[in-house]
Amino acid sequence: MSGDPYTPQSGDPNLSIEHYELELDYKVSTNRLSGTATVSGYVRAATSSLSLDLVGLRASKVSAAGRKLAFHQSDRKLRVSLGTTWEPGERFSVSVVYAGAPRPRRSRWGTIGWEELEDGVIVASQPTGAPTWFPCNDLPSDRATYLLTFTTESAYTVIAGGATTSSTRGGKTTWTFRRDIPTATYLATVQIGRYLAKPIPFSAVRGEIHYPQAIESRVLADFEDLPAMMKVFEESFGPYPLPDYRVVVTEDELEIPLEAQGVGIYGANHADGLGGSRRLIAHELAHQWFGNSVGLSQWRDIWLNEGFACYAEWIWSERSGGPTADEKALMHHARLRLLAQDIVLGDPGPDLMFDDRIYKRGALTLHAIRRTVGELLFFRLLHAWAGRFAGKTATTDDFVALAEEVTGVPLAQLIHSWVSEPRLPALPARAA
Numbered sequence: 366m367s368g369d370p371y372t373p374q375s376g377d378p379n380l381s382i383e384h385y386e387l388e389l390d391y392k393v394s395t396n397r398l399s400g401t402a403t404v405s406g407y408v409r410a411a412t413s414s415l416s417l418d419l420v421g422l423r424a425s426k427v428s429a430a431g432r433k434l435a436f437h438q439s440d441r442k443l444r445v446s447l448g449t450t451w452e453p454g455e456r457f458s459v460s461v462v463y464a465g466a467p468r469p470r471r472s473r474w475g476t477i478g479w480e481e482l483e484d485g486v487i488v489a490s491q492p493t494g495a496p497t498w499f500p501c502n503d504l505p506s507d508r509a510t511y512l513l514t515f516t517t518e519s520a521y522t523v524i525a526g527g528a529t530t531s532s533t534r535g536g537k538t539t540w541t542f543r544r545d546i547p548t549a550t551y552l553a554t555v556q557i558g559r560y561l562a563k564p565i566p567f568s569a570v571r572g573e574i575h576y577p578q579a580i581e582s583r584v585l586a587d588f589e590d591l592p593a594m595m596k597v598f599e600e601s602f603g604p605y606p607l608p609d610y611r612v613v614v615t616e617d618e619l620e621i622p623l624e625a626q627g628v629g630i631y632g633a634n635h636a637d638g639l640g641g642s643r644r645l646i647a648h649e650l651a652h653q654w655f656g657n658s659v660g661l662s663q664w665r666d667i668w669l670n671e672g673f674a675c676y677a678e679w680i681w682s683e684r685s686g687g688p689t690a691d692e693k694a695l696m697h698h699a700r701l702r703l704l705a706q707d708i709v710l711g712d713p714g715p716d717l718m719f720d721d722r723i724y725k726r727g728a729l730t731l732h733a734i735r736r737t738v739g740e741l742l743f744f745r746l747l748h749a750w751a752g753r754f755a756g757k758t759a760t761t762d763d764f765v766a767l768a769e770e771v772t773g774v775p776l777a778q779l780i781h782s783w784v785s786e787p788r789l790p791a792l793p794a795r796a797a
Contacts, residue, residue, distance in 0.1 A: 369506070369664055370663070370665070371492075371663070371714075371715040371718060372715070375493050375504065377415065377416040378409070378504065379409050379410045380406055380407075380408060380409065380415065380416075380502045381406045381408075381409055381507060382501070382502045383407070383509050384406070385404055385510075385511050385513075386403040387403075387511070387515075388401045389513070389514065389516070390515075390516045391515065391517045391557070392518070393518055395466075396466045396467065396468075397465075398422065398464065398479075401460055401461065401463075402460070402499050403458060403459070403460045403461075404417065404458070404461070404500065404501070405456070408452075408453060408455055410453055411451065413446065413447050415444070415447065415457070417442070417500040417501060417502060418441065418443075418495070418500065418502065419441075419442070419499075420440070420441055421465060421467060421468050421497055422497075423438065423464065423465050424436060424461050424462065424500070425463065425464065426460075426462040427443075427462075428460050429457060429460070434459070443461065443500050445459060461500045467497050468480075469497060470494060470496075472494075474492065477489055477494035478493075478495070478497030478498065479497040482616070483616060484559060484616070485521065485558030487615060487630060488555055488625075489554075489623045490550070490552070490553070490554065491552075491623070492505070494551065495550035495551055502550070503551070504549075505551065505660060505662070505664060506660075507549070508660060509550075510545050510546070510548070511527065511544040511548060511553060512542075512543050512544075513540075513543075514539060514541050515541075515542070516538070517538065517557060519537055519538040523538075523540040523555055523556070524560070524613050525540075525542040525553075525555045525556070525628070526542065526552075526553075526609065526625060526628050527545070527627065528544075544627070546606075548657075549660055549661075552625050552657055553625065553626065556630060558575070558577065558615060558616065559577060560576060560577060560613070561576055561577070562575050563585070565591050565592065565610070568592070569604075569605070570595065570605050570607070572592075572610050575613045575614070576636075577616040580616070580636055583636040583637060583638035584614050586636075586639075586640070587635075587636045587637065587638060587640055588612060588646060590640075590643060593685070595610075595650065598650065598651060601677075601744060601747060602651075602654045602747050602748060603654075603747075606657075606751070606756070607626070608627075610627055612628070612630075613630045615632055615633060617632055618632040618633055618634040619632030619635070622648070624649045624656065626653075629646070629649035647677055647678050647681040648675065651673065651674040651678075654751045655669065655674055655677070656669075658756060659759055660759070664715070665713070665718075666759075666760055666761050667713070667723060668723050668730070668784070669727075669760075669761065671723055672723065672730060673728075676727070676728040676731045678728075679694070679732075690732060691732070691736075691795075693728075694729055694732040697728070697729060698729055702789060704722060706787050708720060708722050708726070709785060709787050710726050710727060710730065710784045711761050712785075732792070733779060733783060733790070733793055734768065734779070734780070736794065736795045736796060737774065737779060737796060742771065745771055746768055746772060749771045750764065750767060753767060764780070779793070
């Protein structure tokens with residue numbers, strides 16, 4: 366068995382992880398993280414060892430069922446000897462005691478993972494940053510549930526996805542987060558800072574926004590459209606797929622906003638008080654359907670995340686009185702025609718998987734379908750995609766098959782002209 370060819374040094378495809386239980390203690394002032402990770406699942410093939418991803422932190426003890434296990438750690442991997450050969454389907458629960466000063470890892474996509482802010486922490490793990498704070502099987506296809514217990518100084522707020530409780534004792538607060546919806550490792554997160562909190566008035570979803578006091582007025586002005594966005598996207602895609610959505614705006618500036626499971630993360634530069642980042646706010650919210658609920662089997666299909674989230678920006682634009690999706694599509698198609706025609710949307714390669722052309726051409730692929738099948742069938746398809754694969758992983762082939770099933774239109778050739786060929790196709794004429 367092989368892992369993901371875009372991240373060949375990550376993950377162990379012989380493992381299927383079902384649950385991570387993380388008991389962590391962190392001191393902000395010294396950037397010291399310590400704790401225990403209990404990783405539970407089963408083996409897919411006969412093996413006498415387990416391999417977990419862990420970067421920049423050192424394991425001191427590994428055990429299973431009260432028995433110490435021998436292990437070896439390199440700069441990327443924690444390899445655990447099981448002592449005997451385990452057969453396919455055999456279950457395990459391995460506990461790893463570890464500690465260190467977490468830091469981002471260097472990658473071809475820049476530095477990713479756990480990163481200190483001026484006074485707090487941001488975790489931005491896509492695509493291979495999760496091992497900078499916990500041992501894991503870092504493949505997008507291997508989704509698990511989480512129980513995170515996180516203790517730090519009481520002056521700080523800790524934000525993560527899932528049901529939340531907290532208790533304070535002796536100047537420290539322990540936060541507990543439970544996520545029962547299977548989640549990819551790159552979407553697990555903690556965010557730490559001196560934040561105020563305010564509810565977001567969603568109709569059926571728990572919402573909170575966290576921000577530093579110094580930029581409160583800017584944040585509240587710029588994120589006031591979130592309830593309306595939620596309503597538009599539920600009408601367009603179906604019910605919001607999680608029980609909660611939290612927004613974090615850091616005091617530091619960030620190059621781009623980020624999504625995690627049930628969380629959107631922004632820098633202070635994304636809250637200018639003038640609505641300058643509304644399309645980005647829509648983009649990150651849409652990822653909760655596309656990327657976080659409907660997930661990737663392999664990174665090569667990243668357009669299923671980013672193209673759909675980009676198209677959600679266009680839907681929000683037309684529903685909020687801005688340019689229509691058709692106007693957006695014509696503008697971006699004209700711009701893409703001027704750029705190099707050297708990218709294959711459905712397999713761009715690891716160096717180009719976050720190229721802006723993936724986002725825009727992915728959105729144009731959806732608009733080409735919309736023009737071909739018309740409004741009713743197009744939005745029926747989006748609902749079916751978000752519903753059929755909720756909490757699961759999917760591929761481009763899955764999307765093509767569902768598109769033809771739902772619309773009754775032979776769309777494979779159209780979609781593959783956008784997804785499998787480097788030359789930019791023309792937009793089809795609008796359906797009558």
